[in-house]
Amino acid sequence: MTGETLFGLSGAALVGIGLYGLICHPGALRKIVAFNLLGGGVFLLFGVIAKRGGGALAVAGKGADGDPVPQALVITGLVVAFAATAIAIVLLRGLGERRARASQKGDGSSIQPKRHSGGG
Amino acid sequence: MTSALVVDGLLALLVLGLALRVTFARTDYGSAVGFMGYGLLLALVWVRLAAVDVALTEAAVGTGLTGFLLLGAAARLAPGESFDAPGAPGFGSRILVGLLCGVVAAGLGAVVLSLPDPAPTLAPLVAENLPPTEVANPITGVLMAHRAVDTLLETVVLIPALIGIWSLASDSGWGGRPGSLPLLRSSGPLTLLAQVLPPFGILVGIHLVWVGADEPGGKFQGAAVLAAMWVLVLVAGLRRPPAVIGQRLRLLVVLGPLVFLGIGIAGIWLARAFLAYPEGWAKPLILTIEAALTLSLALVLGMILAGPPAVDRSDPKVGP
Numbered sequence: 001m002t003g004e005t006l007f008g009l010s011g012a013a014l015v016g017i018g019l020y021g022l023i024c025h026p027g028a029l030r031k032i033v034a035f036n037l038l039g040g041g042v043f044l045l046f047g048v049i050a051k052r053g054g055g056a057l058a059v060a061g062k063g064a065d066g067d068p069v070p071q072a073l074v075i076t077g078l079v080v081a082f083a084a085t086a087i088a089i090v091l092l093r094g095l096g097e098r099r100a101r102a103s104q105k106g107d108g109s110s111i112q113p114k115r116h117s118g119g120g
Numbered sequence: 121m122t123s124a125l126v127v128d129g130l131l132a133l134l135v136l137g138l139a140l141r142v143t144f145a146r147t148d149y150g151s152a153v154g155f156m157g158y159g160l161l162l163a164l165v166w167v168r169l170a171a172v173d174v175a176l177t178e179a180a181v182g183t184g185l186t187g188f189l190l191l192g193a194a195a196r197l198a199p200g201e202s203f204d205a206p207g208a209p210g211f212g213s214r215i216l217v218g219l220l221c222g223v224v225a226a227g228l229g230a231v232v233l234s235l236p237d238p239a240p241t242l243a244p245l246v247a248e249n250l251p252p253t254e255v256a257n258p259i260t261g262v263l264m265a266h267r268a269v270d271t272l273l274e275t276v277v278l279i280p281a282l283i284g285i286w287s288l289a290s291d292s293g294w295g296g297r298p299g300s301l302p303l304l305r306s307s308g309p310l311t312l313l314a315q316v317l318p319p320f321g322i323l324v325g326i327h328l329v330w331v332g333a334d335e336p337g338g339k340f341q342g343a344a345v346l347a348a349m350w351v352l353v354l355v356a357g358l359r360r361p362p363a364v365i366g367q368r369l370r371l372l373v374v375l376g377p378l379v380f381l382g383i384g385i386a387g388i389w390l391a392r393a394f395l396a397y398p399e400g401w402a403k404p405l406i407l408t409i410e411a412a413l414t415l416s417l418a419l420v421l422g423m424i425l426a427g428p429p430a431v432d433r434s435d436p437k438v439g440p
Contacts, residue, residue, distance in 0.1 A: 003125060004169070005232060005233065006125070007128065007132060007169060008232035008235075009229050010135060010165075012231075012232055013136055013139075013225050014136070014139055015224060015228055016224055016228075017139045017140060017143055017225075018139070018143075019221045021143040023209075023217050023221070024208070024209050024214050024217055024218075025143070026208040027148060029151075029193055030148065032190070033152065033155050034143060036155065036182075037139050037142060037155075037158070040159075040162055040182070043178075044165065047169045047174060048169065048232065049235070050169070051170055051171070052235060052239035052241075053241030054170060054241070066171050067241045067242055067243045068246050068258035068261070069246065069262055069267065071171045071173060071174050071259055071262075072173075072263045073267070073270065074171070075173060075263065075338075076263075076270050076271065076274045078174070078178060078181050078340075079181055079278070079340055081186075082185055082186055083277055083424070084281075085186050086281060086425075087281055087284050089189045089190070089192075089193045090284075090285045090288055090428060092193060093196065094288045096197050
């Protein structure tokens, strides 16, 4: 077994762990975190494929010994994942503020949404 | 070789252990802290996979900026529901989901174990086509020349994200300054840190962008460091985030993508393809685009961290 295979299996396990948290955790913030874990696993799988496809650049004396195309795509993916996470968190905070305001307005029992309506 | 494998194995175990901790942590805050540790260890894995550029991005964007947002949200939101909360799946269904997720992971693992050998690769093609771009870092070459359209869309996607965040402002808050950052005006050590660290941080950020042409580094990593320095100054209360209605802010936000797009469109006539560079001009044009993008990206990332505009009572102009 090589290091790449080891990290590839870790990436597969991370996808499983992230998927479990995404489905099973009732808290919306925890679902966002789990989604990022899942994404990390996918990126890691991609990185293992990049590492396996390397070698030619090292022979040509270009330094890196991974396939730069998947690596560049992972960098793109990380930034897009950050943008999506940021939007999700701001939505979540807006929801929390709205709930707090609704519960401040008198009884609030009819205004306040049910705790789990809408999921995450 | 075996000692390297032992280190790799320990690293993988640590990453998986932290991932489990993140998933099963009692509190949201513990989960966010665990996630940051997980991200930093994942950056080490990227180094082991000979992807230093990705490691820098993972540490700066995937861990630093995302972790900042998660910590802020965990601290402000009401305590999240734990696994025992009503509405959480019962014990039986959790076991079932766990088994199914295990099947997914096992399937992916089987794919990893049966990857084709020799691996399909684009590396020789990149090596062959790197000299015309005049950059020595193959990842920068791929990002800025071979797959430039991906990078263009990636930089553009951050602007809709920022617009989306701004559009979540309340009616009374619109046009004001972002109000999501915690303000810790009275903290002495933090103020000192926010005065001492930024000069070094800005230097590191610019260095990362500048060496990105030839060595690991690049605009995203550099911009993330610059944004972090800016947010440090904002959190310490030394400066205030600009009002989102400002024309100069909006111009600077779109400046980088506009320069990228302009040079790309000019390529239709000068180099006979969209996003192609005229011969001999590749490197100066790539550096121009990277410089403009760094400024815009740092600003956009900082404003995303600062959150939607809110009513700022200390400013009479935008007060209620």
